[in-house]
Amino acid sequence: MEIKVMAMDDYPDVFELWNSTAGMGMRSLDDSEAGIRKFINRNPSTCFIAREGKELAGVLLAGHDGRRAYIYHTAVRENYRKHGIGRALVKAVERAVKAEGIHKIALVAFGSNENGNRFWEKMGYIVRQDLVYRDKSLNDENK
Numbered sequence: 001m002e003i004k005v006m007a008m009d010d011y012p013d014v015f016e017l018w019n020s021t022a023g024m025g026m027r028s029l030d031d032s033e034a035g036i037r038k039f040i041n042r043n044p045s046t047c048f049i050a051r052e053g054k055e056l057a058g059v060l061l062a063g064h065d066g067r068r069a070y071i072y073h074t075a076v077r078e079n080y081r082k083h084g085i086g087r088a089l090v091k092a093v094e095r096a097v098k099a100e101g102i103h104k105i106a107l108v109a110f111g112s113n114e115n116g117n118r119f120w121e122k123m124g125y126i127v128r129q130d131l132v133y134r135d136k137s138l139n140d141e142n143k
Helices: 008-019 033-042 085-099 114-122
Strands: 002-005 048-052 055-064 069-076 105-107
Touching: 002 085, 008 033, 008 048, 008 055, 008 069, 033 055, 048 085, 055 085, 069 085, 085 105
Parallel strands: 069 105
Antiparallel strands: 002 048, 048 055, 055 069
């Protein structure tokens, strides 16, 4: 298994994995090839993939704003789960953002994503009961 920084050449495989993973929330513009290119250009060292030979086994998209890091769109192909790939991807991201001077990392998971929430709990990510997550779409085409 090879863990490496994601490149745009990986996008078709990554997009296919995201779309075939239950519990993923995809946006038409943000997760398009152009949207991910913009994200990776801003965060060139914090997005990782895992490959077994030529097959994409997992992906973790992450970035930071200079103060706080955020994890987005984490997925491991079902037949590769329970082999430490998700853990390896998370550790790679944690090392990368720590090397950039970031001291805290956060993520949002859908409440109904039981597998994902169990994974994040095992990885030491706590549920914050004192926060209310809010968002606002600025573009009606970003569905």
